[in-house]
Amino acid sequence: MCETTAGPGDVTASLPKPAPGEAVDPIRLEPVDEVEIVTLVDNVFDALLTGDERTLRPGRGAGMVAAPQFEGGRTPAGMIAEHGFSALVRVRRGDRVTALLFDTGLSPGAMVTNAGRLGIALDDLHGVVLSHGHFDHAGGLAGLAGARGVRSLPMVVHPEVWTRRRIAVPGSPADELPTLSKRALNGEGFEVVERRVPSLLVDGSVLITGEVDRTTGFERGMPPPHQAWTGTGWVHDPTVIDDQALVVHVRGRGLVVLTGCGHAGAVNIVRHARRLTGVERLHALVGGLHLGGPAFEPVIAPTVAALTELAPDLVVPGHCTGWRAQHALAAALPSAWVPGGSGTTHRLTAGAA
Template sequence: MCEGHASPAEVAQGLPRPAEGPAVDPIRLEPVDEIRITTLVENVFDALLVGDERVSRVGLGAGRATAAQFLGGAADVGLRAEHGFAALVTVRRGTATTSVLFDAGLSPDALVVNAGRVGADLTGIQGIVLSHGHPDHAGGLAGLAGRKGTRALPMVLHPAAWTRRRLAPPGGEARELPTLSPRALAGEGFELVERRVPSVLLDGAVLITGEVDRTTEFERGMPPAHQAWTGSAWEHDAAVVDDQALVVHVKDKGLVVLTGCGHAGAVNIVRHARRLTGVPELYALLGGLHLNGPYFEPVIPPTVAALRELAPAALVPGHCTGWRAQHALAAALPEAWIAPSAGSTYVL
């Protein structure tokens, strides 16, 4: 269902349309002069990618490792790639810059190792934002905890990020996912800020969407194998209601939207950001779009149709987007599409 062109019905279904009525909580988002997004954890690392005016790349030689089999006893290394996502987001207004960390990857050390190899200073961040509670976005908090500059850092997250979840595939063994502990995070010195509604950070320059309105017919959430504990039973958790995105308004360009997994649906998220801010232009969309695997393949054509209509200048679908969706998006928006890779810095 991801080969060829979308049908007229799929195209019509995917076209952006406004939600009824004005936003309940409209946001005045202060425009910024520039945003830099450095992906510190990504599913892929490609040392041969070439940068351009929109993106700078990191190749082999970002670090050195002991390797006795080589003359000199050392070898160049690149960045670690894993099934996870983390990004350092820096906004500039005039000469002033401020930064936040968006997600933290899967393993305890990939975030800090990669940050060191690209020269990213994590001690200067003003806060942490979690897109949702899945472990591939929160595992690296262990490596970050207790480091210089991270004590008493505010961490913005949805209260449902503490939800116990499991994967229970038909005919397979159920596997419970690691669940975040508020007590443990607070004990490490993080200041937990739980919000269901939008939050505005960095003096009004960064919007965290909170819960996202679900307005499309085709973005249906997670499959039945994804379950949550209700307190008495495991039930299908399609919505992943804690899913939220980061939004910045670049002056004279439009909105930059950064997702973790995009469980709310890429098109739902963009529509929600436009409605909240009143800014109609989508300048860039980056992050995981969760279009990987047979359950999500029917969602690819209407998503591509909607994003083609929105016409972002930059599109960096990463992490859990999946190779079929990558191919479809690259073919539909060839000038906007940019290949993801750990250590890349996107300048908008």
């Protein structure tokens, strides 16, 4: 179990280190003894879901709040669910544990509130990783800054995370999305580190993929209404090029891949992680897979087929995966698919030597 936390002196070890070679070259990813992924924010919360030896649920009693209409004046509030994603990742090697925050959810308060209801302190974080710049993954940065105060905290991002974007559906007014401010984040104590290529964190045991190679023929990205500002005009932005994933190698099990939205495509991301690390086995895939809605439903079948061939031990699709893809994955991978949700913890431990 992840019970020992790393000390303040370990922050330096959590800073990104340039991974050797280009993004397509092999990287030595140090195996870990355990990785624990706590979903702090997801689109759903179901207090009736049951867990097992690797999946822990918060249950109906989570988050007691004041409620004067009840005898005793309190009631369980459960976890906040919203259209966003955030996960706390704890990595253990031996007796040393390092905690990283991967994305922060949609609203300023949901992530911090849910962490509090789970009894998780966010003041011992060693770094933040943003999967990409969309606001439903970065909105909780304000709440995190408020909870921690202005203290230095490394944050790993892709250089295009600051891109202005909008949704311009023909016949409707264009809707510009909130854009991250580097100046504001620096002022709040985040030590922003920008990298396009892979980064190794936590003494080489956590990989941030950087830009993902797009190798499949079916994962084509966002539809034409998703646009980016070039400085002179708006253009179709299919790739969301700042999309990146977090990868850990659990000793004796294989790769654990954590995605925010998976804009690069779930299969592209897994292929990229395998190619970078030289580790063929996919142990777990957790996070948003962006297969919801009419523009992405044609991608479901080939994605499910490719993931079925990879035969992961655990698949926890969340956030923007969509209900049709959830059903398809559950049918194709019944022993691996597990429903996620705010407050759920997935604990993955090393295999026998």
